[in-house]
Amino acid sequence: MENIILHSTPFDKFRELVRDEMRKGFEEHYSSSPKNTQQEGKYWTRKKTAEELNITLPTLRTWTKTGRLKSYEIAGRVLYKPDEVDQALKKQTGSVRK
Numbered sequence: 633m634e635n636i637i638l639h640s641t642p643f644d645k646f647r648e649l650v651r652d653e654m655r656k657g658f659e660e661h662y663s664s665s666p667k668n669t670q671q672e673g674k675y676w677t678r679k680k681t682a683e684e685l686n687i688t689l690p691t692l693r694t695w696t697k698t699g700r701l702k703s704y705e706i707a708g709r710v711l712y713k714p715d716e717v718d719q720a721l722k723k724q725t726g727s728v729r730k
Contacts, residue, residue: 675704675711684717700724 641649676684681701682692695701696710701720704711 674713675706676714676717678710678712681712681717684714685721 678689678692682689685692687695692701696703701712702716704713
């Protein structure tokens, strides 16, 4: 970061410099953080889960009630963790007879 002489910098210019530096810092932090992909994929909605499993919403509800899939109620919404959905699918396909 460059040295800034405050007494000769107009307040508006100083505010703009601080804002730009903070914006750069936030952008660097959030773009380099692995949470971007994890946060988006942290939970799936019922619709997204059903689409990924290629099943209907009523089937998803049945699978949840029977314990095939674990759901989470957060802020009144039913959500699923993608990794747990994958594990449940692997478990089910591993027990299917050919």
